[in-house]
Amino acid sequence: MSRASADADDGDGDGDLRGVIEFVEDRVPFEPGYYNEAYLGRRIAARMQRRDADDHAEYRALLERDDEEREALLDALTINVTGFFRDPDMWADLRPVLRELSAENGRDGVDVWSAPCADGREPYSLSMLAADDPEVDERRVRIVAVDISEEALEAARVGLYETTRTTDIGEELAPLSNPEAYVEREGDTFRVRESVKSRVTFEPYDLVSDGAKGGMDLVFCRNLLIYIDSEYKEPLFETLRDSIRPGGYLVLGKTETVPPGCRDAFEPVEKRSRIYRYTG
Template identity: 35%
Template sequence: MSSESENSGFEFLKKKISGERGFNCSYYKESILKRRIDSRMRRTEIDSYKDYVSLLDRSPQEYNALIDTLTVNVTEFFRNPLVFKAMEEVIIPNLLFYKKIQSRKVIRVWSAGCASGEEPYSVAILFKEFLGDEIDDYVFFVTATDIDDNILDKAREGIYTADQMKNVTKERLDNYFNEVAGKYQVKDSIKKYVKFRHHDVISGEETHYFDLILCRNLLIYLSRGVQDEIFERFLRSLNPYGYLVIGKSETLTPEAAKRFELIDLCERIYRKPP
Protein backbone atom coordinates (compact mmCIF):
# COMPACT_ATOMS: atom_id res chain seq x y z
CA MET A 1 0.00 0.00 0.00
CA SER A 2 1.37 3.46 -0.94
CA SER A 3 1.93 6.01 1.79
CA GLU A 4 -0.65 8.34 0.23
CA SER A 5 -3.23 5.56 0.00
CA GLU A 6 -2.49 4.49 3.59
CA ASN A 7 -2.95 8.05 4.86
CA SER A 8 -6.24 8.51 3.02
CA GLY A 9 -7.46 5.16 4.35
CA PHE A 10 -6.55 6.17 7.89
CA GLU A 11 -8.33 9.53 7.54
CA PHE A 12 -11.42 7.80 6.14
CA LEU A 13 -11.44 5.38 9.07
CA LYS A 14 -11.23 8.25 11.57
CA LYS A 15 -14.15 10.02 9.89
CA LYS A 16 -16.13 6.78 9.92
CA ILE A 17 -15.62 6.27 13.67
CA SER A 18 -16.47 9.90 14.36
CA GLY A 19 -19.55 9.93 12.13
CA GLU A 20 -20.99 6.58 13.18
CA ARG A 21 -20.04 6.45 16.86
CA GLY A 22 -19.40 10.08 17.77
CA PHE A 23 -15.88 9.21 18.86
CA ASN A 24 -13.75 12.35 19.12
CA CYS A 25 -10.45 11.35 17.51
CA SER A 26 -8.95 14.79 18.14
CA TYR A 27 -8.83 13.96 21.85
CA TYR A 28 -5.97 11.53 21.13
CA LYS A 29 -2.49 12.03 19.72
CA GLU A 30 -2.45 10.76 16.15
CA SER A 31 0.46 8.40 16.80
CA ILE A 32 -1.37 6.77 19.73
CA LEU A 33 -4.62 6.52 17.77
CA LYS A 34 -2.84 4.91 14.84
CA ARG A 35 -0.97 2.47 17.07
CA ARG A 36 -4.18 1.31 18.74
CA ILE A 37 -6.04 0.88 15.45
CA ASP A 38 -3.08 -0.99 13.97
CA SER A 39 -3.10 -3.37 16.95
CA ARG A 40 -6.69 -4.36 16.13
CA MET A 41 -5.79 -4.80 12.47
CA ARG A 42 -2.96 -7.15 13.38
CA ARG A 43 -5.29 -9.19 15.58
CA THR A 44 -7.70 -9.58 12.68
CA GLU A 45 -4.84 -10.24 10.23
CA ILE A 46 -5.80 -7.28 8.05
CA ASP A 47 -3.13 -4.98 6.65
CA SER A 48 -5.11 -2.23 4.91
CA TYR A 49 -7.44 0.38 6.36
CA LYS A 50 -9.84 -0.14 3.47
CA ASP A 51 -10.22 -3.83 4.30
CA TYR A 52 -10.54 -3.05 7.99
CA VAL A 53 -13.37 -0.60 7.27
CA SER A 54 -15.14 -3.41 5.40
CA LEU A 55 -14.73 -5.67 8.43
CA LEU A 56 -16.22 -3.02 10.72
CA ASP A 57 -19.24 -2.82 8.40
CA ARG A 58 -19.74 -6.58 8.73
CA SER A 59 -18.87 -7.09 12.38
CA PRO A 60 -20.41 -5.05 15.22
CA GLN A 61 -18.32 -7.19 17.59
CA GLU A 62 -15.08 -5.98 16.01
CA TYR A 63 -16.37 -2.40 16.01
CA ASN A 64 -16.91 -2.59 19.78
CA ALA A 65 -13.53 -4.26 20.25
CA LEU A 66 -11.94 -1.34 18.39
CA ILE A 67 -13.73 1.18 20.61
CA ASP A 68 -12.53 -0.73 23.67
CA THR A 69 -8.97 -0.54 22.38
CA LEU A 70 -9.22 3.17 21.59
CA THR A 71 -10.66 4.17 24.94
CA VAL A 72 -8.65 1.76 27.14
CA ASN A 73 -11.74 1.72 29.34
CA VAL A 74 -10.78 1.83 33.00
CA THR A 75 -12.90 2.18 36.10
CA GLU A 76 -11.62 4.24 38.99
CA PHE A 77 -12.79 6.84 41.47
CA PHE A 78 -12.82 10.45 40.25
CA ARG A 79 -11.84 9.38 36.73
CA ASN A 80 -10.88 12.48 34.72
CA PRO A 81 -10.41 14.68 37.81
CA LEU A 82 -11.09 17.93 35.93
CA VAL A 83 -14.67 16.80 35.33
CA PHE A 84 -15.19 16.40 39.06
CA LYS A 85 -13.48 19.75 39.68
CA ALA A 86 -16.04 21.33 37.34
CA MET A 87 -18.79 19.58 39.26
CA GLU A 88 -17.49 21.04 42.52
CA GLU A 89 -17.02 24.55 41.14
CA VAL A 90 -19.89 24.89 38.65
CA ILE A 91 -22.53 22.18 38.64
CA ILE A 92 -23.19 21.63 42.35
CA PRO A 93 -23.20 25.35 43.33
CA ASN A 94 -25.56 26.20 40.46
CA LEU A 95 -27.90 23.31 41.21
CA LEU A 96 -28.13 24.34 44.85
CA PHE A 97 -28.75 27.95 43.80
CA TYR A 98 -31.73 26.86 41.68
CA LYS A 99 -33.02 24.66 44.49
CA LYS A 100 -32.90 27.61 46.87
CA ILE A 101 -34.81 29.84 44.46
CA GLN A 102 -37.43 27.12 43.98
CA SER A 103 -37.54 26.25 47.70
CA ARG A 104 -37.00 22.62 46.76
CA LYS A 105 -34.96 20.14 48.77
CA VAL A 106 -34.79 17.23 46.33
CA ILE A 107 -31.58 16.50 44.38
CA ARG A 108 -31.61 13.57 41.97
CA VAL A 109 -28.56 12.34 40.04
CA TRP A 110 -28.43 9.55 37.45
CA SER A 111 -25.21 7.66 36.69
CA ALA A 112 -26.06 5.79 33.47
CA GLY A 113 -23.82 2.84 32.64
CA CYS A 114 -22.35 2.94 36.14
CA ALA A 115 -20.33 -0.30 35.80
CA SER A 116 -18.74 -1.24 39.14
CA GLY A 117 -19.88 1.91 40.92
CA GLU A 118 -16.87 4.20 41.19
CA GLU A 119 -18.60 7.09 39.43
CA PRO A 120 -21.82 7.25 41.49
CA TYR A 121 -19.90 6.87 44.74
CA SER A 122 -17.54 9.67 43.65
CA VAL A 123 -20.53 11.92 42.97
CA ALA A 124 -22.07 11.11 46.35
CA ILE A 125 -18.77 12.02 48.04
CA LEU A 126 -18.71 15.40 46.26
CA PHE A 127 -22.23 16.29 47.37
CA LYS A 128 -21.50 15.11 50.91
CA GLU A 129 -18.38 17.28 51.07
CA PHE A 130 -20.12 20.30 49.58
CA LEU A 131 -23.21 20.14 51.78
CA GLY A 132 -21.67 18.69 54.93
CA ASP A 133 -24.27 17.96 57.60
CA GLU A 134 -26.86 19.88 55.55
CA ILE A 135 -27.01 17.00 53.06
CA ASP A 136 -29.57 15.31 55.29
CA ASP A 137 -31.81 18.37 55.00
CA TYR A 138 -32.21 17.30 51.36
CA VAL A 139 -33.74 14.27 49.72
CA PHE A 140 -30.53 13.42 47.89
CA PHE A 141 -29.74 10.23 46.03
CA VAL A 142 -27.81 8.91 43.05
CA THR A 143 -29.58 6.38 40.84
CA ALA A 144 -26.84 4.18 39.34
CA THR A 145 -27.86 1.90 36.47
CA ASP A 146 -26.30 -0.77 34.30
CA ILE A 147 -27.45 -3.81 32.31
CA ASP A 148 -24.91 -6.17 33.88
CA ASP A 149 -26.37 -7.70 37.06
CA ASN A 150 -23.04 -9.22 38.10
CA ILE A 151 -21.25 -5.91 37.99
CA LEU A 152 -24.13 -4.26 39.87
CA ASP A 153 -23.66 -6.79 42.67
CA LYS A 154 -19.99 -5.82 42.80
CA ALA A 155 -20.95 -2.15 42.90
CA ARG A 156 -23.32 -2.70 45.82
CA GLU A 157 -20.54 -4.46 47.69
CA GLY A 158 -18.35 -1.41 47.14
CA ILE A 159 -14.91 -3.00 47.55
CA TYR A 160 -12.06 -1.69 45.37
CA THR A 161 -8.35 -2.20 44.75
CA ALA A 162 -5.63 0.38 45.33
CA ASP A 163 -5.38 0.97 41.56
CA GLN A 164 -9.01 2.07 41.48
CA MET A 165 -8.32 4.52 44.31
CA LYS A 166 -5.37 6.38 42.80
CA ASN A 167 -7.32 9.66 42.43
CA VAL A 168 -8.66 9.51 46.00
CA THR A 169 -6.89 11.73 48.52
CA LYS A 170 -5.79 10.36 51.88
CA GLU A 171 -8.38 12.55 53.58
CA ARG A 172 -11.14 11.03 51.47
CA LEU A 173 -9.80 7.53 52.05
CA ASP A 174 -9.96 8.11 55.79
CA ASN A 175 -13.40 9.73 55.70
CA TYR A 176 -15.30 7.53 53.27
CA PHE A 177 -13.61 4.11 53.09
CA ASN A 178 -12.72 1.22 55.36
CA GLU A 179 -9.59 -0.80 54.62
CA VAL A 180 -10.43 -4.48 54.22
CA ALA A 181 -7.65 -7.00 53.56
CA GLY A 182 -5.60 -4.59 51.48
CA LYS A 183 -8.63 -3.26 49.61
CA TYR A 184 -11.02 -0.38 50.29
CA GLN A 185 -14.75 -0.57 51.01
CA VAL A 186 -17.11 2.38 50.72
CA LYS A 187 -18.57 3.32 54.10
CA ASP A 188 -22.30 3.05 54.69
CA SER A 189 -22.38 6.82 55.23
CA ILE A 190 -21.85 7.16 51.45
CA LYS A 191 -23.52 3.95 50.29
CA LYS A 192 -26.86 5.11 51.66
CA TYR A 193 -27.05 7.83 49.00
CA VAL A 194 -26.51 5.48 46.01
CA LYS A 195 -29.22 3.16 44.67
CA PHE A 196 -28.11 0.58 42.09
CA ARG A 197 -30.59 -1.00 39.69
CA HIS A 198 -30.76 -2.89 36.42
CA HIS A 199 -31.74 -0.61 33.55
CA ASP A 200 -31.13 -0.44 29.81
CA VAL A 201 -30.52 3.15 28.81
CA ILE A 202 -31.76 2.39 25.28
CA SER A 203 -34.99 0.52 25.94
CA GLY A 204 -35.63 0.77 29.69
CA GLU A 205 -38.49 2.70 31.20
CA GLU A 206 -38.03 6.44 31.33
CA THR A 207 -37.58 8.24 34.61
CA HIS A 208 -37.73 11.97 35.12
CA TYR A 209 -36.86 14.93 37.33
CA PHE A 210 -33.09 14.46 37.40
CA ASP A 211 -30.84 17.41 38.14
CA LEU A 212 -27.68 15.79 36.80
CA ILE A 213 -27.10 12.89 34.41
CA LEU A 214 -23.67 11.36 33.87
CA CYS A 215 -23.29 9.03 30.90
CA ARG A 216 -19.59 8.74 30.22
CA ASN A 217 -17.89 6.38 27.77
CA LEU A 218 -21.04 4.45 26.92
CA LEU A 219 -22.37 6.35 23.92
CA ILE A 220 -19.34 5.65 21.72
CA TYR A 221 -20.41 2.01 21.59
CA LEU A 222 -23.69 2.99 19.92
CA SER A 223 -24.66 4.26 16.48
CA ARG A 224 -25.40 7.95 15.98
CA GLY A 225 -29.09 7.14 15.46
CA VAL A 226 -29.31 5.37 18.82
CA GLN A 227 -27.31 8.17 20.42
CA ASP A 228 -29.93 10.64 19.16
CA GLU A 229 -32.67 8.60 20.85
CA ILE A 230 -30.72 8.49 24.11
CA PHE A 231 -30.01 12.22 24.10
CA GLU A 232 -33.74 12.82 23.62
CA ARG A 233 -34.42 10.56 26.59
CA PHE A 234 -31.91 12.47 28.68
CA LEU A 235 -33.52 15.75 27.68
CA ARG A 236 -36.92 14.50 28.82
CA SER A 237 -35.43 13.07 32.01
CA LEU A 238 -33.72 16.28 33.11
CA ASN A 239 -35.26 19.12 35.06
CA PRO A 240 -34.92 22.58 33.50
CA TYR A 241 -31.36 23.77 34.11
CA GLY A 242 -30.34 20.13 34.68
CA TYR A 243 -26.84 19.09 33.62
CA LEU A 244 -25.58 16.34 31.31
CA VAL A 245 -21.98 15.09 31.43
CA ILE A 246 -20.65 12.75 28.73
CA GLY A 247 -17.23 11.19 28.16
CA LYS A 248 -14.27 13.31 27.07
CA SER A 249 -13.90 11.33 23.84
CA GLU A 250 -17.61 11.63 23.06
CA THR A 251 -19.60 14.32 21.25
CA LEU A 252 -23.23 15.32 21.05
CA THR A 253 -25.01 14.45 17.83
CA PRO A 254 -25.78 17.49 15.65
CA GLU A 255 -29.46 17.28 16.62
CA ALA A 256 -28.68 17.02 20.34
CA ALA A 257 -26.29 19.97 20.08
CA LYS A 258 -29.28 22.11 19.09
CA ARG A 259 -31.19 21.09 22.21
CA PHE A 260 -28.56 21.40 24.95
CA GLU A 261 -26.65 24.46 26.11
CA LEU A 262 -22.87 24.06 26.08
CA ILE A 263 -21.33 24.72 29.49
CA ASP A 264 -17.80 23.29 29.19
CA LEU A 265 -16.62 21.88 25.87
CA CYS A 266 -13.36 20.45 27.22
CA GLU A 267 -15.09 18.51 30.00
CA ARG A 268 -18.20 17.73 27.89
CA ILE A 269 -20.71 19.40 30.20
CA TYR A 270 -24.10 20.51 28.88
CA ARG A 271 -27.31 21.90 30.35
CA LYS A 272 -30.99 21.62 29.54
CA PRO A 273 -32.47 25.05 28.80
CA PRO A 274 -35.33 26.31 30.98
Protein backbone atom coordinates in the same frame (compact mmCIF):
# COMPACT_ATOMS: atom_id res chain seq x y z
CA MET B 1 -29.84 -9.15 11.51
CA SER B 2 -28.45 -6.34 13.59
CA ARG B 3 -26.80 -3.24 12.18
CA ALA B 4 -23.35 -4.37 13.34
CA SER B 5 -23.79 -7.75 11.67
CA ALA B 6 -25.00 -6.24 8.43
CA ASP B 7 -22.12 -3.77 8.31
CA ALA B 8 -19.60 -6.52 8.86
CA ASP B 9 -20.82 -8.29 5.74
CA ASP B 10 -19.52 -5.70 3.33
CA GLY B 11 -17.90 -8.06 0.90
CA ASP B 12 -14.34 -6.95 1.62
CA GLY B 13 -13.26 -10.18 3.17
CA ASP B 14 -14.16 -9.60 6.81
CA GLY B 15 -17.25 -11.79 6.58
CA ASP B 16 -15.63 -14.05 9.17
CA LEU B 17 -15.92 -11.27 11.71
CA ARG B 18 -19.62 -11.31 10.91
CA GLY B 19 -19.66 -15.01 11.73
CA VAL B 20 -18.23 -14.30 15.18
CA ILE B 21 -20.67 -11.42 15.76
CA GLU B 22 -23.58 -13.66 14.77
CA PHE B 23 -22.34 -16.31 17.15
CA VAL B 24 -22.26 -13.70 19.93
CA GLU B 25 -25.77 -12.61 19.04
CA ASP B 26 -27.09 -16.18 19.33
CA ARG B 27 -25.03 -17.70 22.08
CA VAL B 28 -23.62 -14.99 24.37
CA PRO B 29 -25.88 -12.87 26.61
CA PHE B 30 -24.83 -9.62 24.93
CA GLU B 31 -26.52 -7.45 22.27
CA PRO B 32 -23.79 -6.69 19.68
CA GLY B 33 -26.20 -4.67 17.51
CA TYR B 34 -26.01 -1.69 19.93
CA TYR B 35 -22.27 -1.24 19.55
CA ASN B 36 -20.17 -0.02 16.67
CA GLU B 37 -18.40 -2.59 14.57
CA ALA B 38 -14.94 -1.09 15.04
CA TYR B 39 -15.33 -1.54 18.79
CA LEU B 40 -16.59 -5.14 18.45
CA GLY B 41 -13.80 -5.95 15.99
CA ARG B 42 -11.10 -4.64 18.36
CA ARG B 43 -12.40 -6.59 21.34
CA ILE B 44 -12.74 -9.81 19.36
CA ALA B 45 -9.26 -9.34 17.85
CA ALA B 46 -7.80 -8.94 21.35
CA ARG B 47 -9.34 -12.25 22.44
CA MET B 48 -8.14 -13.97 19.24
CA GLN B 49 -4.61 -12.82 19.92
CA ARG B 50 -4.84 -14.01 23.51
CA ARG B 51 -5.96 -17.47 22.37
CA ASP B 52 -3.59 -17.66 19.38
CA ALA B 53 -6.46 -17.99 16.91
CA ASP B 54 -5.14 -17.26 13.43
CA ASP B 55 -8.44 -16.19 11.90
CA HIS B 56 -12.09 -15.54 12.74
CA ALA B 57 -13.18 -19.00 11.60
CA GLU B 58 -10.73 -20.64 14.01
CA TYR B 59 -11.85 -18.36 16.81
CA ARG B 60 -15.50 -19.10 16.13
CA ALA B 61 -14.79 -22.82 16.32
CA LEU B 62 -13.04 -22.22 19.64
CA LEU B 63 -16.09 -20.34 20.93
CA GLU B 64 -18.31 -23.27 19.90
CA ARG B 65 -16.42 -25.75 22.06
CA ASP B 66 -15.03 -23.68 24.91
CA ASP B 67 -17.47 -22.37 27.56
CA GLU B 68 -14.71 -20.45 29.30
CA GLU B 69 -13.82 -18.56 26.14
CA ARG B 70 -17.45 -17.53 25.74
CA GLU B 71 -17.31 -16.12 29.28
CA ALA B 72 -14.00 -14.39 28.55
CA LEU B 73 -15.39 -12.85 25.38
CA LEU B 74 -18.48 -11.61 27.22
CA ASP B 75 -16.14 -10.06 29.78
CA ALA B 76 -14.09 -8.41 27.05
CA LEU B 77 -17.16 -7.04 25.26
CA THR B 78 -18.61 -5.51 28.42
CA ILE B 79 -16.92 -2.17 28.54
CA ASN B 80 -16.43 -1.91 32.24
CA VAL B 81 -13.48 0.46 32.57
CA THR B 82 -14.20 3.05 35.25
CA GLY B 83 -12.64 4.71 38.28
CA PHE B 84 -13.24 6.94 41.29
CA PHE B 85 -13.06 10.58 40.15
CA ARG B 86 -12.29 9.55 36.58
CA ASP B 87 -11.19 12.74 34.75
CA PRO B 88 -10.47 14.78 37.91
CA ASP B 89 -10.86 18.14 36.10
CA MET B 90 -14.49 17.33 35.46
CA TRP B 91 -15.08 16.65 39.15
CA ALA B 92 -13.44 19.97 40.07
CA ASP B 93 -15.69 21.78 37.59
CA LEU B 94 -18.72 19.94 38.92
CA ARG B 95 -18.39 21.33 42.46
CA PRO B 96 -20.03 24.72 41.69
CA VAL B 97 -22.84 22.94 39.83
CA LEU B 98 -23.49 20.67 42.79
CA ARG B 99 -23.38 23.62 45.19
CA GLU B 100 -25.92 25.49 43.08
CA LEU B 101 -28.25 22.50 42.90
CA SER B 102 -27.98 21.80 46.60
CA ALA B 103 -28.72 25.44 47.48
CA GLU B 104 -31.81 25.72 45.26
CA ASN B 105 -34.86 26.49 47.32
CA GLY B 106 -38.28 25.14 46.49
CA ARG B 107 -37.04 21.67 45.59
CA ASP B 108 -37.10 18.69 47.86
CA GLY B 109 -33.65 17.46 46.89
CA VAL B 110 -31.08 16.92 44.16
CA ASP B 111 -31.87 13.93 41.92
CA VAL B 112 -28.91 12.45 40.10
CA TRP B 113 -28.83 9.68 37.51
CA SER B 114 -25.55 7.84 36.99
CA ALA B 115 -26.20 6.04 33.71
CA PRO B 116 -24.23 3.82 33.19
CA CYS B 117 -22.53 3.37 36.57
CA ALA B 118 -20.38 0.25 35.91
CA ASP B 119 -19.01 -1.06 39.27
CA GLY B 120 -20.30 1.96 41.20
CA ARG B 121 -17.21 4.12 41.39
CA GLU B 122 -18.86 7.00 39.49
CA PRO B 123 -21.97 7.33 41.71
CA TYR B 124 -19.92 6.74 44.86
CA SER B 125 -17.53 9.51 43.75
CA LEU B 126 -20.49 11.87 43.55
CA SER B 127 -21.82 10.76 46.93
CA MET B 128 -18.37 11.31 48.47
CA LEU B 129 -17.94 14.68 46.79
CA ALA B 130 -21.31 15.84 48.13
CA ALA B 131 -20.23 14.92 51.66
CA ASP B 132 -16.72 16.31 51.23
CA ASP B 133 -17.70 19.74 49.93
CA PRO B 134 -18.62 22.03 52.83
CA GLU B 135 -20.95 24.05 50.58
CA VAL B 136 -23.04 21.05 49.53
CA ASP B 137 -25.80 19.65 51.73
CA GLU B 138 -25.30 15.95 51.07
CA ARG B 139 -28.56 15.09 52.86
CA ARG B 140 -30.38 16.55 49.87
CA VAL B 141 -28.58 14.40 47.30
CA ARG B 142 -30.22 11.20 45.95
CA ILE B 143 -28.43 9.13 43.33
CA VAL B 144 -30.00 6.45 41.13
CA ALA B 145 -27.25 4.44 39.44
CA VAL B 146 -28.04 2.09 36.56
CA ASP B 147 -26.25 -0.33 34.27
CA ILE B 148 -27.14 -3.12 31.86
CA SER B 149 -24.68 -5.48 33.54
CA GLU B 150 -26.05 -7.35 36.57
CA GLU B 151 -22.52 -8.37 37.45
CA ALA B 152 -21.36 -4.74 37.54
CA LEU B 153 -24.36 -3.81 39.71
CA GLU B 154 -23.62 -6.68 42.08
CA ALA B 155 -20.05 -5.43 42.53
CA ALA B 156 -21.36 -1.89 42.94
CA ARG B 157 -23.74 -2.88 45.74
CA VAL B 158 -20.91 -4.65 47.58
CA GLY B 159 -18.70 -1.56 47.25
CA LEU B 160 -15.36 -3.28 47.76
CA TYR B 161 -12.43 -2.17 45.59
CA GLU B 162 -8.86 -3.32 45.44
CA THR B 163 -5.60 -1.71 44.42
CA THR B 164 -4.03 -3.81 41.68
CA ARG B 165 -1.14 -3.53 39.27
CA THR B 166 -3.23 -1.25 37.07
CA THR B 167 -5.51 0.56 39.52
CA ASP B 168 -4.43 2.53 42.56
CA ILE B 169 -7.63 3.20 44.52
CA GLY B 170 -5.85 5.41 47.06
CA GLU B 171 -4.67 7.62 44.22
CA GLU B 172 -8.15 7.71 42.64
CA LEU B 173 -9.54 9.10 45.90
CA ALA B 174 -6.99 11.95 46.01
CA PRO B 175 -9.55 14.71 45.17
CA LEU B 176 -11.17 14.15 48.59
CA SER B 177 -9.94 16.15 51.58
CA ASN B 178 -10.40 13.19 53.91
CA PRO B 179 -10.81 9.85 52.06
CA GLU B 180 -10.89 7.83 55.31
CA ALA B 181 -14.23 9.42 56.11
CA TYR B 182 -15.73 7.64 53.08
CA VAL B 183 -13.84 4.36 52.77
CA GLU B 184 -12.57 1.86 55.25
CA ARG B 185 -9.09 0.79 54.23
CA GLU B 186 -7.43 -2.54 54.95
CA GLY B 187 -4.13 -2.73 53.12
CA ASP B 188 -4.98 -2.68 49.42
CA THR B 189 -8.72 -3.16 49.98
CA PHE B 190 -11.14 -0.24 50.26
CA ARG B 191 -14.69 -0.67 51.50
CA VAL B 192 -17.14 2.14 50.80
CA ARG B 193 -18.76 3.27 54.04
CA GLU B 194 -22.52 2.92 54.64
CA SER B 195 -22.97 6.70 54.85
CA VAL B 196 -21.73 6.98 51.23
CA LYS B 197 -23.83 4.02 50.08
CA SER B 198 -26.98 5.39 51.71
CA ARG B 199 -27.35 8.06 49.02
CA VAL B 200 -27.10 5.61 46.11
CA THR B 201 -29.67 3.13 44.75
CA PHE B 202 -28.64 0.64 42.04
CA GLU B 203 -31.02 -0.63 39.33
CA PRO B 204 -30.66 -2.71 36.16
CA TYR B 205 -31.41 -0.62 33.08
CA ASP B 206 -30.89 -0.80 29.33
CA LEU B 207 -30.24 2.77 28.24
CA VAL B 208 -30.91 1.94 24.60
CA SER B 209 -34.34 0.42 25.07
CA ASP B 210 -35.72 1.26 28.55
CA GLY B 211 -36.56 4.92 27.86
CA ALA B 212 -36.22 8.06 29.99
CA LYS B 213 -36.27 8.38 33.80
CA GLY B 214 -37.65 11.92 34.05
CA GLY B 215 -37.20 14.81 36.48
CA MET B 216 -33.45 14.49 37.02
CA ASP B 217 -31.42 17.53 38.15
CA LEU B 218 -28.13 16.03 37.03
CA VAL B 219 -27.46 13.18 34.60
CA PHE B 220 -24.11 11.50 34.05
CA CYS B 221 -23.75 9.51 30.85
CA ARG B 222 -20.02 9.04 30.49
CA ASN B 223 -18.14 6.65 28.28
CA LEU B 224 -21.01 4.73 26.78
CA LEU B 225 -21.94 6.81 23.70
CA ILE B 226 -18.47 6.27 22.24
CA TYR B 227 -19.15 2.55 21.88
CA ILE B 228 -22.70 2.81 20.61
CA ASP B 229 -23.53 2.27 16.94
CA SER B 230 -24.61 5.49 15.20
CA GLU B 231 -28.13 4.12 14.67
CA TYR B 232 -28.70 4.02 18.46
CA LYS B 233 -26.81 7.20 19.43
CA GLU B 234 -29.58 9.70 18.78
CA PRO B 235 -32.34 7.66 20.54
CA LEU B 236 -30.01 7.13 23.50
CA PHE B 237 -29.32 10.83 23.63
CA GLU B 238 -33.05 11.58 23.51
CA THR B 239 -33.47 9.28 26.51
CA LEU B 240 -30.89 11.39 28.36
CA ARG B 241 -32.51 14.66 27.30
CA ASP B 242 -35.98 13.52 28.36
CA SER B 243 -34.61 12.48 31.74
CA ILE B 244 -33.35 15.98 32.66
CA ARG B 245 -35.69 18.70 33.89
CA PRO B 246 -35.23 22.07 32.14
CA GLY B 247 -32.39 23.89 33.89
CA GLY B 248 -30.78 20.61 34.93
CA TYR B 249 -27.33 19.39 33.94
CA LEU B 250 -25.76 16.69 31.78
CA VAL B 251 -22.21 15.34 32.03
CA LEU B 252 -20.72 13.36 29.13
CA GLY B 253 -17.40 11.53 28.88
CA LYS B 254 -14.24 13.45 27.98
CA THR B 255 -14.35 12.45 24.30
CA GLU B 256 -18.13 12.60 23.83
CA THR B 257 -20.28 15.42 22.48
CA VAL B 258 -23.92 16.46 22.18
CA PRO B 259 -25.26 15.30 18.76
CA PRO B 260 -25.85 18.18 16.30
CA GLY B 261 -29.66 17.79 16.40
CA CYS B 262 -29.75 18.48 20.18
CA ARG B 263 -27.11 21.23 20.49
CA ASP B 264 -29.56 24.14 20.76
CA ALA B 265 -30.99 22.71 23.96
CA PHE B 266 -27.63 22.17 25.73
CA GLU B 267 -25.36 25.06 26.62
CA PRO B 268 -21.83 24.18 27.71
CA VAL B 269 -21.08 25.11 31.33
CA GLU B 270 -17.53 23.84 31.08
CA LYS B 271 -16.64 22.74 27.60
CA ARG B 272 -13.40 20.96 28.56
CA SER B 273 -15.29 18.90 31.13
CA ARG B 274 -18.34 18.16 28.98
CA ILE B 275 -20.75 19.64 31.52
CA TYR B 276 -23.90 21.06 29.87
CA ARG B 277 -27.01 22.86 31.09
CA TYR B 278 -30.28 21.70 29.55
CA THR B 279 -32.24 24.80 28.61
CA GLY B 280 -35.43 22.88 27.70
